[in-house]
Amino acid sequence: xxxxxxKHVHVLxxxxxxxxxxxxxxxxxxxYQELQQIxxxxxxxxxxxxxxxxxxxDFTDDLELAITIxxxxxxxxxxxxxxxxxxxxAFAIASLQVELGDKSSAIKHLEQAKIxxxxxxxxxxxxxxxxxxxxxxxx
Numbered sequence: 001x002x003x004x005x006x007k008h009v010h011v012l013x014x015x016x017x018x019x020x021x022x023x024x025x026x027x028x029x030x031x032y033q034e035l036q037q038i039x040x041x042x043x044x045x046x047x048x049x050x051x052x053x054x055x056x057x058d059f060t061d062d063l064e065l066a067i068t069i070x071x072x073x074x075x076x077x078x079x080x081x082x083x084x085x086x087x088x089x090a091f092a093i094a095s096l097q098v099e100l101g102d103k104s105s106a107i108k109h110l111e112q113a114k115i116x117x118x119x120x121x122x123x124x125x126x127x128x129x130x131x132x133x134x135x136x137x138x139x
Contacts, residue, residue: 002047009038009052016059032059050076050085054092063096086116091129098136107136
């Protein structure tokens with residue numbers, strides 16, 4: 001990923017988080033729009049990357065819209081075969097699907113995330129995937 005864009009997305013994520021904590025909706029909306037613009041401008045270019053889409057989805061309040069954005073990020077992660085992004089994005093989608101009551105879709109995403117997470121170093125994410133999958137399969 002382009003370093004300049006990555007840094008910009010990272011700063012926007014911090015700004016969005018801070019605006020959210022401070023309950024400053026005007027600033028949050030401004031930063032969110034800026035991140036959306038980065039995603040739109042880079043889409044289908046050599047600067048397109050799952051991190052910008054995943055970050056946008058992370059800060060999207062509408063759960064169904066967030067899933068749609070995560071699914072776009074998932075496609076981008078598949079294109080570059082990034083197991084880290086594939087795992088984290090599929091886990092995020094599954095978590096939202098659980099909130100929306102779509103257990104079967106959540107399980108499918110978690111099963112794929114579990115496979116992809118075999119190739120990553122993040123032990124905490126691996127454990128979260130397995131724990132949620134086992135919880136849902138045990139219900």
